Amino acid sequence: MSPNRPPEPAGRTDPGTPAGASRLGVWEARIERLTEKIRPWSWLWPPVAFLAGAGSFFLVERQQWLGAMLALGMLLTWCLLLSESLIGRFLSRRGYPTLPRGVTTFIAQMVHQETLFFTLPFLLATTVWTSGQAIFTLxxxxxxxxxVLDPLYxxxxxxxxxxxxxxxAQCVFLVVLVSLPTLLHLTTGQSxxxxxxxxxxxxxxxxMHLLRPMTVRRWLLMLAxxxxxxxxxxxxxxxxxxASLWISGSALSPAFDVESRTPQGSLQLTPDALSRQGLYAYTAIHAPRGLREEVVHEWRHKGELIDRIPLEIQGGRAEGYRAWTHKRNFPEDSTGRWRIDVMTASGQRIGVLRFNVATDADSATRADGHISSPPGLPGLNIRGLIADPESQPSAESQNNVDQRSRPSEKGNS
Structure with missing residues (x-):
């Protein structure tokens, strides 16, 4: 071939190629040309994907169907990417032309960017930043x-x-984790x-790539x-x-107004005060509309599990589903640091409430019933854009959206 001769256009096939290969080649040539036109503007894709994810996150509450459509679009994009390699092998084995490696890698990069930036708003808003979840999200x-760093990617x-x-595989994990609770109303554990x-x-x-060449022994190793x-x-x-649950408000209090579903009173958490009055732990837990989920309040003293109280919540309320537990039976020596882990039934942490019990009232935590939002990113309260933990529901919804734990020997009521 002469060095000055232009390269063969994509889509041109030899006479011996199967029927229809030429038409397929034309479509592949169009995809290549479109890819080349998109490349200079590919830097726009990550922020667009991030905004789409943020839009889906907020629209799940305000326009659930639209948020679900955005999540469904993510899953369909992944189905196309996952089937691309299978389709390519199928075509090449039958003599049909396939897209160049650079084009398929570019398309995969776009989908990976879409996945990661789409799911980031969900992760940033639901991460408990005082726990190991911060490491995962970072x-x-x-x-x-x-x-987005082309040389490294x-x-x-x-x-x-x-x-x-x-x-x-990690990108697949994220898209399934974030999309299914919204689309199918699966619990966080199922998702x-x-x-x-x-x-x-x-x-x-x-x-398989690490263990190549694949022998019988290496196949067995892989299966193990x-x-x-x-x-x-x-x-x-x-x-x-x-990714679909977070605490929109929490409080500790010595009393609770069941009619208004609000914590009441104020108390310095000394051992004597706790033994007399006990302590209410209030959490407003946000969940997508239509989702029913079991959560657990785990009361821990110096890291040791003392009580584990299950609650069932229902999604759909912007202020969060209000649930509370009342612990009355504290250990004889209750001094020290306490925490209440708010967990899903599958063991994912939704949030943490912390308090300190001390004989000196000045050193003890003051449980004043103030409903506060958990900390998010410094200076950026993503959750606050949706949920206002101080606001109250209408009277007609109060009987349906709140729950308290049932009496038991553990001291919750």
Whole structure:
């Protein structure tokens, strides 16, 4: 071929190619031309995806169907990406032309950026920043930054294939975790299980790449590694934010007005005061409309679990579903640091309430019934844009949206 001769246009096929290959080649040429036109503007895609995710996050409350449509669009995009490699192999085995590697990598990069930036608003708003969840969310922020740094991303895609497949599996985990509670009203535990299952399945290419060439022994090793990875992932679920749940307001108080569903009174938390009056823990928990979820108040003293009180919440209320527990039976020596972990039934932390019990009233926490929002990103209260923990529901909704724990020997009422 002469060096001055222009390259063969995409879509041109040899006479021996199957019927229809030429038409397919024309479409692939169009996709390549469109890709080249999009490349200079690809820097716009991450902020657009982030805004789409934020829009979906807020629209779930105000226009649930529109937020669900945005989440559904995310899942459809992933289905196209996941089927691309299978379709490419199917076509190449039958002699049909396929898209160049650079084009498919660029498309995959766009989808990864869409996934990471779309899910970031959900993670940023639901992360308990005083726990290990902060590490997980910051790691996802790091992956999002990696996806926009072309030199690093393409080096990962071309030279570090096992890490690239792991990166891909993590993106699958995020899109399933965030989308399913909104679309199908699955609980956070159900969504987490499906997300972990999808991650294990899509980690197969990474393991196969690491263990090449695949022998019988290495196949057996891979089959042994898969349940191990699944077990490790499940054990680390407490580090994963419940992307559809968060506490919009919380308070500690010595009394509670059941009619208005508000904490009342003020008390210095000394051992004598607790033994006389007990303590109410109030939480307003936000959940998507239509979602029913079991949550748990875990009362811990110096890290030791003392009481575990389950509650059932229902989603759909902008101020959060108000739930409370009343602990009356405290240990004989109740001094020291206490915390109340608000957990999902599957073991993901939604929030934490902390207080200190001391014989010296000046050193003890003051439970004054003030409803406060949990800390988010410094200077940016994402949750506050949706939920106002101080506001009250209409009278007609109060009988349906609030719950308290039932009496038991544990001292809750």
């Amino acid at each position: 790691a996802m922020v790091g992956l999002a930054i990696l996806s 393409y080096r990962l895609a071309e030279q570090k294939r096992s890490l690239y497949f792991a990166f891909h 987490l299980l499906l997300a972990l299952a999808a991650t294990v399945i899509f980690s197969l290419p990474s393991l 590694l898969l349940p191990l990875l699944a077990g490790i992932a499940w054990a680390g679920r407490i580090w994963v934010p419940p």
